[in-house]
Amino acid sequence: MPAEVTIDPARVREAVAEALVWPLERLGEFRVLRKNLDARQRVVRAVWSVEAAEHGVALPARSVEKVVFPAVPVDAVEVHIVGAGPAGLFAALQCISNGMRPIIIERGQPVRQRRRDLVQIYREHKVDPDSNYCFGEGGAGTYSDGKLYTRSHKRGDIRAALELLVQHGADRDILVEAHPHIGTNKLPGIIEAMRETILDAGGIIHFGCRLVDFKSDSGAIESVVWLDLATQHEIQARCAHLILATGHSAKDVFQLLHQKGVQLSAKPFAMGVRIEHPQTLIDQIQYHTEERGHWLPPASYRLVCQASGRGVHSFCMCPGGIIAPCATQDGEVVTNGWSPSKRNNPYANSGMVVQLEPSDWEALGYSGPLGGLHFQHAVEKSCWEAAGQTQKAPAQRLVDFLNDTPSKDLPKTSYLPGVEVVNLHEILPPLISKALREGLQTFVERMPAFLNAEAVLVAPESRTSSPVRIPRDPENLSHPQVLNLFPCGEGGGYAGGILSAALDGIRVADAIFESS
Numbered sequence: 415m416p417a418e419v420t421i422d423p424a425r426v427r428e429a430v431a432e433a434l435v436w437p438l439e440r441l442g443e444f445r446v447l448r449k450n451l452d453a454r455q456r457v458v459r460a461v462w463s464v465e466a467a468e469h470g471v472a473l474p475a476r477s478v479e480k481v482v483f484p485a486v487p488v489d490a491v492e493v494h495i496v497g498a499g500p501a502g503l504f505a506a507l508q509c510i511s512n513g514m515r516p517i518i519i520e521r522g523q524p525v526r527q528r529r530r531d532l533v534q535i536y537r538e539h540k541v542d543p544d545s546n547y548c549f550g551e552g553g554a555g556t557y558s559d560g561k562l563y564t565r566s567h568k569r570g571d572i573r574a575a576l577e578l579l580v581q582h583g584a585d586r587d588i589l590v591e592a593h594p595h596i597g598t599n600k601l602p603g604i605i606e607a608m609r610e611t612i613l614d615a616g617g618i619i620h621f622g623c624r625l626v627d628f629k630s631d632s633g634a635i636e637s638v639v640w641l642d643l644a645t646q647h648e649i650q651a652r653c654a655h656l657i658l659a660t661g662h663s664a665k666d667v668f669q670l671l672h673q674k675g676v677q678l679s680a681k682p683f684a685m686g687v688r689i690e691h692p693q694t695l696i697d698q699i700q701y702h703t704e705e706r707g708h709w710l711p712p713a714s715y716r717l718v719c720q721a722s723g724r725g726v727h728s729f730c731m732c733p734g735g736i737i738a739p740c741a742t743q744d745g746e747v748v749t750n751g752w753s754p755s756k757r758n759n760p761y762a763n764s765g766m767v768v769q770l771e772p773s774d775w776e777a778l779g780y781s782g783p784l785g786g787l788h789f790q791h792a793v794e795k796s797c798w799e800a801a802g803q804t805q806k807a808p809a810q811r812l813v814d815f816l817n818d819t820p821s822k823d824l825p826k827t828s829y830l831p832g833v834e835v836v837n838l839h840e841i842l843p844p845l846i847s848k849a850l851r852e853g854l855q856t857f858v859e860r861m862p863a864f865l866n867a868e869a870v871l872v873a874p875e876s877r878t879s880s881p882v883r884i885p886r887d888p889e890n891l892s893h894p895q896v897l898n899l900f901p902c903g904e905g906g907g908y909a910g911g912i913l914s915a916a917l918d919g920i921r922v923a924d925a926i927f928e929s930s
């Protein structure tokens with residue numbers, strides 16, 4: 415049906431009857447199972463799947479099953495989980511479902527306190543290395559757009575994870591939207607509710623505690639050591655199973671594993687910039703109209719091409735969003751994006767990134783399993799230096815980037831710490847800037863209005879996924895050398911986004927249950 419119809423329940427009813435080729439009087443109750451939008455034609459169409467019954471016939475109940483998390487037994491098997499991001503939190507919930515006690519060690523602060531640390535990044539240009547956009551309760555996903563998209567095909571698992579989010583306060587729409595998202599303003603409350611569930615069932619959470627060491631013997635971890643950041647005391651605890659869900663930004667964790675001789679491998683990842691346009695422009699391009707009707711959501715896009723022999727693609731597009739300062743330490747600049755649930759900011763931003771292989775950074779002298787991490791940091795550091803050694807980010811108008819000339823000035827951007835005029839071709843490694851330029855030229859050919867005077871590139875988008883993989887046995891999901899170490903989520907290289915990290919957390923908790 416034309417998307418406009420969706421705001422009028424009577425017209426939706428007519429559309430359902432028409433699709434069934436039933437007279438309107440025959441149609442009884444109906445329920446929406448899936449909502450999608452098709453904007454390829456001039457009239458944007460809403461494509462819904464519905465389940466309908468004849469008048470007088472009840473639809474079968476389809477309530478969201480509330481999962482009960484019973485208190486874990488006193489003598490339950492203990493599982494240490496490092497990291498309270500989506501992988502760690504969902505692993506903890508699954509441990510409880512399996513009768514095991516999760517003990518979470520999280521370097522960052524609970525969500526509400528964490529907010530103060532985010533403010534100091536853009537007000538004072540200070541980055542707390544333990545509490546920032548990537549570190550803290552809820553992980554990197556807390557202050558995000560909350561897009562819940564995964565390439566996983568296990569629909570049952572995805573549905574179960576989404577239902578858990580609904581059980582903890584997410585809007586039920588995420589169960590039917592083809593491209594669901596939650597929004598930065600709603601995610602903290604959901605994460606707090608998950609924390610309550612974990613604590614009520616007897617799970618334990620240590621906030622402000624950073625994993626700094628572990629002792630192992632005969633191919634297994636015997637104890638973990640964490641630093642209580644408030645007291646600066648180290649605490650050592652015996653450990654039966656260790657889930658490492660520390661995300662892609664925990665460089666110190668990769669370094670610790672490397673020092674201890676735990677096998678790691680380099681992993682391809684993508685790097686580039688954030689691009690920002692006025693949201694109204696993206697709406698006009700995607701909806702083929704001057705003004706977006708209020709029945710349509712702020713438009714998004716997804717762009718992919720091959721350039722200079724490598725993939726260039728848009729990444730984590732945030733309609734109505736903000737470009738966020740996501741560095742995890744001073745001396746580097748990192749960008750990413752978020753949106754509130756209504757996606758009602760005047761900007762549209764997206765990563766525009768170039769696919770990189772380990773051979774790319776090896777050719778530049780960054781070798782070994784941590785080579786990608788060092789290369790990534792070198793780019794983040796050169797962006798920090800180029801923009802004045804604060805959290806300001808280097809930026810260039812799209813048109814000037816394509817012409818390889820520095821911008822005379824910059825449009826207003828959503829990036830709160832501020833931006834500095836640069837020529838990104840002089841800062842980004844040529845293998846990135848060349849492919850990016852070619853890729854953007856292709857996108858502009860496909861979508862000429864994309865080349866707008868207000869379009870600006872802000873650098874770098876460097877943490878798309880982990881440049882390091884922590885190997886694991888595909889059968890029992892533990893590290894091949896360290897049998898009770900379970901690499902999990904994005905940091906291990908087993909997820910790329912909130913939902914896939916959550917699903918991996920569940921999978922790993924199940925693998926531990928089956929092995930114990």
Ligand SMILES: Cc1cc2nc3c(=O)[nH]c(=O)nc-3n(C[C@H](O)[C@H](O)[C@H](O)COP(=O)(O)OP(=O)(O)OC[C@H]3O[C@@H](n4cnc5c(N)ncnc54)[C@H](O)[C@@H]3O)c2cc1C
Binds near residue numbers: 554
């Ligand atoms: C601004 C932003 C927006 C994003 N938007 C989206 C989106 O819309 N949709 C989407 O799918 N994905 C998005 N992502 C990516 C998504 O957040 C990650 O893919 C996801 O959070 C990965 O989950 P994880 O649990 O594996 O790791 P993380 O979420 O990174 O969690 C790791 C946790 O481990 C903790 N930790 C690290 N080291 C230690 C240590 N030594 N000791 C104790 N704790 C430690 C960290 O503090 C952190 O809380 C976004 C990311 C950012 C930064």
